[in-house]
Amino acid sequence: MALQRLRGMGVGRTSASAHRRAVSCNVINHRTLQHQTQNSQEPRSSVASQLLAAGLALGISLAGSPVVAAPQYGSLADIVRSSFEFVDENKDGVVTKEELLRTSKAVAEDVEFMLPDESQLEFAMKLFDLNQDGTLATDELLASIALDGAVGDDAIDADVVKVFDQDGDGFVSLREFKSGVPALGPNGEAAKEYIFSRVDQMVDGDNRLDTQEFANALTLMRTAVLGY
Numbered sequence: 001m002a003l004q005r006l007r008g009m010g011v012g013r014t015s016a017s018a019h020r021r022a023v024s025c026n027v028i029n030h031r032t033l034q035h036q037t038q039n040s041q042e043p044r045s046s047v048a049s050q051l052l053a054a055g056l057a058l059g060i061s062l063a064g065s066p067v068v069a070a071p072q073y074g075s076l077a078d079i080v081r082s083s084f085e086f087v088d089e090n091k092d093g094v095v096t097k098e099e100l101l102r103t104s105k106a107v108a109e110d111v112e113f114m115l116p117d118e119s120q121l122e123f124a125m126k127l128f129d130l131n132q133d134g135t136l137a138t139d140e141l142l143a144s145i146a147l148d149g150a151v152g153d154d155a156i157d158a159d160v161v162k163v164f165d166q167d168g169d170g171f172v173s174l175r176e177f178k179s180g181v182p183a184l185g186p187n188g189e190a191a192k193e194y195i196f197s198r199v200d201q202m203v204d205g206d207n208r209l210d211t212q213e214f215a216n217a218l219t220l221m222r223t224a225v226l227g228y
Contacts, residue, residue: 021157021158021159022152022155022156022157022158023155023156023157023158023161023211024154024155025154025155025156025211025212025215026154026212027151027152027153027154027156027212027215027216027219072162073159073162073163074163075139075143075163075180075182076142076143076146076147076150076160076163076180076181076182077138077139077140077142077143077146077182078142078163079146079157079159079160079163080142080145080146080149081142084141084142084145085138086103087099087100087103087138087141087142088138089102093137093138093139094135094136094137094138095136095137095138095141096136097118097121097122097125100121100124100125101121104116104121127226127227128140128141128144130143130144130182130183130184130185130188130225131182131183131184131185131188132184132185132186133185139182140182143182144225144226146160147218147221147222147225147226148222148226150218150222151215151218151219151222156211156214156215156218160218161211161214163180164176164177164179164180164214166179170210170211171208171209171210172208172209172213172214172217173207173208173209174193174196174197174207177192177196177209177214177217178192178193178196181221184225191224192221195217195220195221195224196209196217198220199213199216199217199220200213
């Protein structure tokens with residue numbers, strides 16, 4: 001996939017967040033999570049990977065020097081906003097199909113990125129429309145990019161942990177988990193509760209997630225929402 005190719009070239013989760021600290025943890029296998037959540041992910045995975053690859057590649061090229069300060073983030077979207085705000089060209093808070101197409105074309109010229117056709121872009125607009133209101137808000141796309149890069153093979157972005165762990169006690173409660181995940185539309189709150197409970201019950205059932213449990217919950221959430 002395009003995203004995997006870019007990662008092989010040094011573009012991807014590690015590069016995009018190299019200036020941020022990661023917290024080591026053991027993350028359960030992504031393929032296992034895919035089978036647990038959805039029956040068929042190939043169409044979603046392909047399109048999501050291509051478009052996120054476009055955002056990651058172009059965003060890294062525009063981001064410039066690493067951020068020195070350690071800003072406080074209030075949401076997943078905030079974590080990548082400074083690097084990916086170019087996606088919303090006219091800054092109206094909504095990402096259009098035309099804006100996604102221009103982004104994809106720019107990347108296609110630089111990194112042998114396969115340009116999605118119109119039907120793929122339309123599908124992606126619906127995929128990243130997390131609250132299913134018929135429009136793709138900038139924050140929805142940014143949250144998707146942040147969710148994609150939140151957890152690596154053995155580490156989780158410390159900034160992501162801080163967004164969720166609002167009281168700083170080292171654990172993520174159900175309330176914090178539901179608050180940190182963007183609005184997911186119909187049945188979204190039930191999905192958040194299910195994922196939280198599923199991961200928590202697999203370990204100790206103490207109604208809170210430590211760093212490793214939280215990483216697994218985010219990986220499961222990414223699979224359920226983005227399809228990979």
